[in-house]
Amino acid sequence: MENEYEKDHQHVEEPYINGSKEANNYTDDMEGGLEMPERTLQRQLKNRHIAMISIGGVIGTGLFLGTANSLKNGGPLGLLLGYAIMGSIVFAVMNCLGEMISFLPVPGGHIKLAERLVDPALGFAMGWNYWYNWVIVLPAELSAAAVLIGYWTNGSINNAVWITLCLIVVVTINMFGARAYGEAEFWFASIKILTIVGLIILGIIIAAGGGPSHVATGVQYWKNPGPFVQYEGIPGALGQFLGFFSVLINAAFSYIGTEIVAIAAGEAANPRKNIPKAIKKVYIRICLFYILGTFIIGLLVSSADPRLGSSAGAGTAASSPFVIAIEDAGIPVLPSIINACLLTSAWSAASSDLYTSSRALFGLSVSGSAPKIFRKVNRFGLPYLALALSVAFSLLAYMAVSKNAWVVFNYFGNMTSICGLITWCGIAITYLRFHSGMTKQNIDRTTLPYRSPLGAFGGWYVLVSLCIILFFSGWEVFLAGHWDTSTFITTYLPIPFAFILYFGYKLVKRTKIIPVQDIDFVTGVREFDDEVDEEPPTTVLGKFFNAL
Structure with missing residues (x-):
């Protein structure tokens, strides 16, 4: 049965292959004299893969490690509020994205949607x-993995060895295509879920005095040193607000990556x-x-604890608030186990980075915004040349071996957030x-595969909130005695550069913003209408992961 939006828009559809008109390029078959469709991505990702890719994008090392500085700067309440407010923004982002990508699950994800729906x-x-x-x-994650391994080796082995081993693992996963990536991410994300759930349960037990030390922390750290921190010793409400705002910015960086599921939608089975x-x-x-x-972290560790944000053990499990609490409770061995889990998290992140960057480049090529050579796909649905270029950039991880070179690389890395x-x-x-x-074309949104409960408000909430955060993201350099030219440049340079990319392309290609009444909501839509759902999981573990 046709959907309402198809009844109202009887356009002549162009043939689609796997949801992308641009991917439907034709080449001459020299032997048969027939025009055969060029290979494109294959829909190999199943429901459990998509679910875990989505979860893996939400849970990053920021939750395990990044919360240390956030607690130090904002206090337990500042930490909780910062992550909660940013979480509401992420919720709105994902609902906006979910409504669009469920309707048009095309290769290139939100990149292709922006081209088709806006300009x-x-x-x-x-x-x-x-x-x-x-x-x-990607190279930053590979370097982070090497640092995590250094937790056990104490630097006795050159980090280049560990970077090489991690790179081999990540490249191997991606060389076998979307299905291998989805399978690896399923298990990586499973480890992350079990780790954080276990830490939360353990944290509750420790806070209640159930650890070997039998010291119940309760809410004592909310009372002393207090729910907020006076940032940099600035007195009054201003100091507390600045501490909270620093948490808000750190939280934003922790959540980045949740949108990866949109890129994976182009290779998802039953995307709708x-x-x-x-x-x-x-x-x-x-x-x-x-x-x-x-919230649990705020119960376990004092915001005044000198181990938070300490350079000793930075980047390893030793800097995690959870590990600090575990050590204080007198529980041995667990820190090494957590470090191992963090290592798998770094592998997961690096694998996702390589997958996402290669598919983004493929999407750009399909749209004509990158050289055509990067749209080449082998018979397994792998954009191998786009992958190869992304792998080449991963070699920048070896700059970590040289301190001076790594400082230069960090200038570029700091801009990614x-x-x-x-x-x-x-x-x-x-x-x-x-x-x-x-709205303009009188299409009932209730007919869509997914409808955001926030509607247009969600879009405006995200846009206004993030514009404020972006504008003030480098506020610390303006404090007395805190000016740093490199920090200022790396924080604010991406903003004008994005405008240069946009207006530069408009100037060269003479593109125009698509009028809302002319937005194409029909082409390629029918391809995804007749789908068969997968069988639900039958195992206890499968049902648990499916519920998350």
């Missing part, structure tokens, strides 16, 4: 911004059923993992146009 120039700017983000984060399932459970993950997790927030702004802009187009 090709926006797709160009978002695409290259997104590719840069993940292709630079599986993507909404993943999106609907985002709030559960945010509440369970981040809000509950940060801002690039992630710019991506979310682009998603919000795209959704607002999507919503306006639906």
